[in-house]
Amino acid sequence: MTGHLAVITGASSGIGYNLAKVFAENGFDLVIASAGERLDKAEVDFQAMGVQVKAVHADLATYDGVKFLWQQVEALGRPVDAICLNAGVGSGGLFVDTDLDAEINLVRLNVEGTLHLAKYAVKHMVAKGSGKILITASIVSEMVAPRELVYSASKAFDLAFAKGLRAELKDTGVTVTALQPGPTDTNFFDREGLHDTYAGTKGKKASEPYDVAQQGFKALMKGDDHVYVADLLTKVEGAVMGLVPDAVQAMMHDKQAKPLDESSS
Ligand code: NAP
Numbered sequence: 586m587t588g589h590l591a592v593i594t595g596a597s598s599g600i601g602y603n604l605a606k607v608f609a610e611n612g613f614d615l616v617i618a619s620a621g622e623r624l625d626k627a628e629v630d631f632q633a634m635g636v637q638v639k640a641v642h643a644d645l646a647t648y649d650g651v652k653f654l655w656q657q658v659e660a661l662g663r664p665v666d667a668i669c670l671n672a673g674v675g676s677g678g679l680f681v682d683t684d685l686d687a688e689i690n691l692v693r694l695n696v697e698g699t700l701h702l703a704k705y706a707v708k709h710m711v712a713k714g715s716g717k718i719l720i721t722a723s724i725v726s727e728m729v730a731p732r733e734l735v736y737s738a739s740k741a742f743d744l745a746f747a748k749g750l751r752a753e754l755k756d757t758g759v760t761v762t763a764l765q766p767g768p769t770d771t772n773f774f775d776r777e778g779l780h781d782t783y784a785g786t787k788g789k790k791a792s793e794p795y796d797v798a799q800q801g802f803k804a805l806m807k808g809d810d811h812v813y814v815a816d817l818l819t820k821v822e823g824a825v826m827g828l829v830p831d832a833v834q835a836m837m838h839d840k841q842a843k844p845l846d847e848s849s850s
Contacts (some may be wrong), residue, residue: 590663592616594645594654594702595672597623599771600721600764603798604669609634611802616661618654619672620644645672646694648701655705664713667805668706670699670743671721671764675736675777677842688735695739700746707750707759714758719805720747724767724819727826729834732842736777744811751810763811764801767819769794781844792816 591608595601596617605617605627614637617627621642628640641657644650658665673695676688699720710716723737726744730737744763751761768774770791774782796815804812813823826834 589613589666590616590661591667591669592618592658592665592706593669593671594618594698595721597621597627599773600766600769600794600797600801601669601671602627603794604671604719604801605631606634606795607798607802608667609636609638612636613667614638614663616641616654616658616665618643618645620646620650645698645702646690648697651698651701651705655702658705665706665709665716667717667719668702669719669721669764669801669805670702670706671719672698673721673739673743675733675773675779677733677736677774677777677779677782679732680734683735691735692739695736696742699743703746703750707754710759711754711757716759717805717808718747718750718759718761719801720744720750720761720763721801722747722763722765722811724765724813724823724826725838726763726765727823728838729831730838730842731835732839733777733779748810760805760808762801762805762809764797764804765811765813765819765823766797767792767813767816767822769797769815779842781846782842790816792819 591613593605596605597619609631616639618641624640628638631638641654643654674691676691720743722744723740725737726740747761747763768791771794792815800814813820
């Protein structure tokens with residue numbers, strides 16, 4: 586038990602669940618948040634690891650949901666040492682066909698929810714002169730990504746936001762780290778409707794969310810600016826993608842996000 590406190594959003598499954606697990610393994614008490622019922626099981630799992638856990642059910646795609654989460658954090662009366670702005674959803678398919686309401690919800694969660702919660706966390710951490718902020722962006726934050734274009738644009742926001750915030754906070758004792766996973770074996774692709782694609786792990790080996798979380802935690806604790814996680818291919822793709830022409834990036838991504846039966850025809 587370190588007496589340290591971490592807040593993790595999207596902690597009911599996937600990368601967020603594993604981030605919370607890694608924080609608990611390192612003795613942090615937790616505030617975990619998500620919108621669905623699976624959060625209750627996560628709460629039980631982490632309590633069994635011997636740390637204090639507060640689970641907050643909140644729809645972080647809404648202004649009131651984010652505000653409620655932060656009120657619950659403040660009610661603990663404890664300093665927040667680390668926060669992972671991780672909750673996020675995707676949307677797969679051609680823009681001409683995809684559902685507008687789902688895409689607006691995506692932008693509200695991935696963009697507005699992230700900046701809203703960051704506003705509270707930054708004010709809190711700057712006032713106390715320390716803190717660590719992890720923002721889950723993606724490898725697609727830096728890609729031309731047909732069939733995932735609203736999602737990739739939201740993750741480009743998250744990455745640009747993380748980079749700019751880091752620069753603004755450089756003399757405050759607060760660090761900002763962007764987590765940039767490649768395809769990771771979570772519920773994400775099912776939710777996005779991309780399960781039956783190369784990227785949706787049918788043809789490509791996806792990273793384990795625990796490995797992503799461990800590498801993210803390490804980078805956050807070191808105060809790194811960003812980390813491509815978790816496998817070697819993601820690290821290489823991240824390092825070279827800026828050199829690849831847009832048209833080639835678009836072709837590569839379209840192939841990965843296209844339904845497998847269309848790819849083979
Ligand atoms: P996941 O298993 O589907 O987890 C998403 C988490 O977000 C869940 O805990 C979910 O909880 C929560 N969430 C969804 N809508 C919410 C809402 N309106 N309010 C509050 N919480 C909400 O997917 P994941 O892969 O771990 O995704 C986590 C982050 O990683 C996302 O930001 C995603 O963009 C990013 N990422 C994923 C991959 C990948 O390949 N998997 C790659 C790069 C980046 P409930 O459903 O219980 O509400």
